[in-house]
Amino acid sequence: DGGITQSPKYLFRKEGQNVTLSCEQNLNHDAMYWYRQDPGQGLRLIYYSQIVNDFQKGDIAEGYSVSREKKESFPLTVTSAQKNPTAFYLCASSKAGATRYEQYFGPGTRLTVT
């Protein structure tokens, strides 16, 4: 089955710890994205990557870091500098070209930091 995998589904961390969220896709998509979703709000873009070894900051990149060493993988690290890290994190991917905008989402990781 083709799709986007995010793991784990639930993640708990203590304040001050860095944590890395996994995102893998086997759709052969070029672009990948990380969003943050808070209750009652839309999705806000953290980082995105259109090709391997290249990525750009989204609207709320502060306190987050990413890497794109492989086409299939786009891990997100939530650092201790992120002031309010508890949220639902969503990874998405899309093709480039004419259908570039059709983003497909993974199941999400709910991160709780106490």
Place this chain on the structure above:
Amino acid sequence: QQQVKQSPQSLIVQKGGISIINCAYENTAFDYFPWYQQFPGKGPALLIAIRPDVSEKKEGRFTISFNKSAKQFSLHIMDSQPGDSATYFCAASNNQGGKLIFGQGTELSVKP
């Protein structure tokens, strides 16, 4: 100018009724307008999308109406069913690396 404003925040509809969710935007450079459906604890799923060269697009019970001059677009769900109960997000993009700007979401509840 990058915002997409969505209304209402929540909506209750009787089974068989029509659900209507509205979105408005300011940036005239936006050229792609998708709608996503999200069930609790799941990732959003692309439902239907439209480009500004057409005024309406229909897929089954779901229709997008697009008014370019008013900079508004809406989702109509005909014959709404309890299984349609979910949160719906509109979004817009202006070809900047595929970035999508999302509305705040509408929580739809269809009562049997």
